[in-house]
Amino acid sequence: MKNKLSGIRLLNLNSPAGSWISCAAILLAATLGCQALARAGLAAGNAGALMALAVFAVSASTQGYKYGLASAVIGAFIYEYLVTEPRLQINISLDFALTLGIMLLISLATGAVMNGMRIKYRAALEAEQRVELMYKINDLLLSAADERAIAQSCLSHLSGALGRAVSMHFSGGGGLQPGTYFSGEQAKDRPLPRESGSDAHFIPLSFQNKAYGVAEISLAKGPLSPDELSLAQAVSRQAAQALHLLALSVQRQQARLDAEAEKARSRFLRGISHDLRTPLTAIIGASNTLLDSGGQLPEATGSKLIYDIQSDAQWLLDMVENILSVTRLQGDAGINKSEEAAEEIVGEAVARFRRRHPQVKVEVRQNSGLLLVPMDATLVSRALGNLLDNAARYAGAAASVTIDITRENGFASFTVSDNGPGIASSVMPRLFAAEASYGSSSQDAARGHGMGLLICKTIAEAHGGRISAYNLPEGGASFAFSLPFGTEVYSNGK
Amino acid sequence: MENKPVILIVEDEAAIVDFLAAKLESGGYRTLAAANGREAISSATSHCPDLVLLDLGLPDMDGMDVLKFMRGWSALPIIILSARQQEEDIVAALDSGADDYITKPFSNSVLMARVRTALRKGVTRVDRVNKTLSFGGGGLSIDFDRRRVSVEGQRVHLTPVEYRILTYLARNAGAVITHTTLLRELWGPYATDNRLLRVNMANLRRKIEANSADPRYILTEVGVGYRMVETD
Numbered sequence: 031m032k033n034k035l036s037g038i039r040l041l042n043l044n045s046p047a048g049s050w051i052s053c054a055a056i057l058l059a060a061t062l063g064c065q066a067l068a069r070a071g072l073a074a075g076n077a078g079a080l081m082a083l084a085v086f087a088v089s090a091s092t093q094g095y096k097y098g099l100a101s102a103v104i105g106a107f108i109y110e111y112l113v114t115e116p117r118l119q120i121n122i123s124l125d126f127a128l129t130l131g132i133m134l135l136i137s138l139a140t141g142a143v144m145n146g147m148r149i150k151y152r153a154a155l156e157a158e159q160r161v162e163l164m165y166k167i168n169d170l171l172l173s174a175a176d177e178r179a180i181a182q183s184c185l186s187h188l189s190g191a192l193g194r195a196v197s198m199h200f201s202g203g204g205g206l207q208p209g210t211y212f213s214g215e216q217a218k219d220r221p222l223p224r225e226s227g228s229d230a231h232f233i234p235l236s237f238q239n240k241a242y243g244v245a246e247i248s249l250a251k252g253p254l255s256p257d258e259l260s261l262a263q264a265v266s267r268q269a270a271q272a273l274h275l276l277a278l279s280v281q282r283q284q285a286r287l288d289a290e291a292e293k294a295r296s297r298f299l300r301g302i303s304h305d306l307r308t309p310l311t312a313i314i315g316a317s318n319t320l321l322d323s324g325g326q327l328p329e330a331t332g333s334k335l336i337y338d339i340q341s342d343a344q345w346l347l348d349m350v351e352n353i354l355s356v357t358r359l360q361g362d363a364g365i366n367k368s369e370e371a372a373e374e375i376v377g378e379a380v381a382r383f384r385r386r387h388p389q390v391k392v393e394v395r396q397n398s399g400l401l402l403v404p405m406d407a408t409l410v411s412r413a414l415g416n417l418l419d420n421a422a423r424y425a426g427a428a429a430s431v432t433i434d435i436t437r438e439n440g441f442a443s444f445t446v447s448d449n450g451p452g453i454a455s456s457v458m459p460r461l462f463a464a465e466a467s468y469g470s471s472s473q474d475a476a477r478g479h480g481m482g483l484l485i486c487k488t489i490a491e492a493h494g495g496r497i498s499a500y501n502l503p504e505g506g507a508s509f510a511f512s513l514p515f516g517t518e519v520y521s522n523g524k
Numbered sequence: 525m526e527n528k529p530v531i532l533i534v535e536d537e538a539a540i541v542d543f544l545a546a547k548l549e550s551g552g553y554r555t556l557a558a559a560n561g562r563e564a565i566s567s568a569t570s571h572c573p574d575l576v577l578l579d580l581g582l583p584d585m586d587g588m589d590v591l592k593f594m595r596g597w598s599a600l601p602i603i604i605l606s607a608r609q610q611e612e613d614i615v616a617a618l619d620s621g622a623d624d625y626i627t628k629p630f631s632n633s634v635l636m637a638r639v640r641t642a643l644r645k646g647v648t649r650v651d652r653v654n655k656t657l658s659f660g661g662g663g664l665s666i667d668f669d670r671r672r673v674s675v676e677g678q679r680v681h682l683t684p685v686e687y688r689i690l691t692y693l694a695r696n697a698g699a700v701i702t703h704t705t706l707l708r709e710l711w712g713p714y715a716t717d718n719r720l721l722r723v724n725m726a727n728l729r730r731k732i733e734a735n736s737a738d739p740r741y742i743l744t745e746v747g748v749g750y751r752m753v754e755t756d
Contacts, residue, residue, distance in 0.1 A: 347629060368718070369718065369719055369722070370722075370746070371722045371725070371726055371744075372737075373726065373729070373736045373737040374722075374725075374744035374746065375744075375746060376737045376738075377736075377737055377738060377739050377743065377744050378743070378744045378745065378746045380737075380738060381743060385631055385633075385634075392738075393738075394735055394737040394738040395737075396735075396736060396737045400722070400723065400726035400727075400736075402719065402722060402723075407611075407746045407747050408611065408746065408747060411746050433737070435737055
């Protein structure tokens with residue numbers, strides 16, 4: 031690991047062999063030096079200083095006190111032997127004792143200073159590493175997109191720095207996802223490091239008085255040192271801050287979505303109110319005319335007005351049913367799926383349709399066995415009703431409608447085909463959008479039937495299904511509404 | 525004076541009461557009206573009508589409470605009036621003792637048919653069981669004595685479960701039978717397997733209907749249950 035202090039490198043030969051070798055080498059050099067000085071007659075003060083230097087060098091370059099002390103002793107003897115008069119003799123005298131004592135002191139003092147320096151160096155190195163760690167975590171947190179990223183950024187580095195298992199629990203405060211995350215290779219459902227009888231240290235993750243969770247540090251390897259504790263707390267603070275920022279951005283996003291939904295809702299309501307006014311105008315107008323006429327209207331006119339009131343009222347009813355379907359789709363409860371028989375839903379939709387349009391020919395074809403499809407029966411019935419009504423309106427008086435129930439690729443399909451004029455190519459791309467209306471120039475075309483198709487599409491998609499439309503080669507339009515199966519098809523082997 | 529059946533209409537919306545009364549009276553019935561639960565109860569107890577049309581959405585009480593009260597002392601036919609897309613309410617009412625339901629807005633033909641069926645309830649059921657019933661202009665024929673079913677003149681072989689479904693529906697032809705009721709009838713009070721019922725119904729339909737998806741005899745009331753067409 032590169033760090034700023036790497037420039038200062040202490041010669042640190044850690045192995046005992048290496049230490050003895052360097053000790054011997056230094057003493058040898060000093061010995062030769064003293065010998066040379068003695069020969070040259072310059073031994074008087076210099077040899078002593080040279081030997082002292084040697085003892086200092088050994089103490090500085092080796093770990094612990096023993097090499098330094100050994101060199102002090104050996105050095106004193108060498109000095110006595112080579113330099114002190116009479117030369118080449120060892121005389122144990124006061125002089126020698128003093129020399130030995132001073133050498134030992136030098137060695138001890140040097141050793142103590144070196145130890146102190148080593149400790150400070152190590153501390154500085156650790157502090158630098160900690161700062162590096164904080165920078166790294168900070169960088170990661172700035173780019174963390176979700177709760178998991180925040181947890182992982184902090185956990186891997188913190189547990190690496192402490193050498194302990196760490197986990198974080200997010201309580202789900204601030205609208206964030208609750209969850210538990212572990213450092214290292216631990217699997218999600220592995221129990222927390224509490225069960226081996228050792229405790230854990232908990233640090234709350236809170237920022238600006240909002241609690242987001244807690245960090246848990248295993249004490250299996252013993253209690254936390256003050257340095258470890260302060261590191262863990264610093265990382266926890268970072269994590270809490272990142273969570274706070276994430277919560278704020280989640281809230282902002284939600285507010286934006288809510289505003290969008292509100293806008294869409296207002297747009298929808300405006301459209302509906304407009305659409306509702308049209309049939310109501312006709313109903314009020316026709317009934318007013320009947321009331322004011324005092325029975326003076328010709329019978330055919332009167333009947334026609336009453337018929338108009340009827341059909342406009344039916345149209346209003348369809349619209350109301352569609353609106354109710356929409357609210358059901360948008361409700362908090364979501365759609366209510368239950369297993370229904372496809373043929374039963376179609377049978378009922380057809381029966382209902384026939385009561386309204388008795389003159390339209392309807393044929394239902396089913397080429398598969400019983401299809402049990404999970405669906406919200408009311409909504410699907412409404413969707414089929416919309417498709418049938420559309421077919422009747424656009425195919426006109428001689429209308430003939432076919433419904434095919436088929437199974438393809440995990441989807442149950444209901445295909446409603448008519449023998450009408452088909453879908454104009456200009457309208458095709460926006461068929462399922464809010465303001466489309468296709469086909470003929472009959473007066474019904476002006477009534478904006480796009481909503482019915484839009485609702486079919488919404489219902490299909492709410493089930494995970496789809497809807498598509500195309501023109502038949504023999505003329506007429508065809509709408510395929512399909513729903514996915516959740517379950518296997520039952521066939522009765524008939 | 526003829527003995528016309530008396531129908532009590534329990535509905536708080538005056539316009540609906542108006543047209544219901546008009547239609548029923550033109551169909552040969554006498555009508556009484558009650559605009560809330562309290563009036564309904566007092567009317568029912570003092571006049572003992574032959575049938576009650578009960579709106580579930582009453583201003584002063586839950587329609588279900590009126591239903592339960594009436595069921596507490598009488599088996600008189602009760603048809604509930606409900607809005608569409610409220611199947612849970614309908615099923616709850618049917619399972620609490622209502623005989624049938626009509627959804628608003630009413631189709632007149634449906635209204636008269638349901639009233640007719642409900643009034644027949646219990647009156648001739650006993651001797652019907654000993655007869656042969658036919659449906660759809662003779663298309664479907666059930667001989668209860670000999671336990672034989674034929675469709676378009678051809679003998680049809682049903683499994684025991686299918687036969688029981690068919691005869692139960694036939695004995696209550698014209699009235700709606702909820703899924704729950706059928707399940708209990710076939711498999712006892714603890715039965716809950718809806719899928720088994722659907723599968724058996726589908727098999728039955730394949731045997732007696734020309735087109736299972738366009739049935740003539742057994743109609744589906746989505747979310748509620750099944751209804752057999754009225755007897756010929």
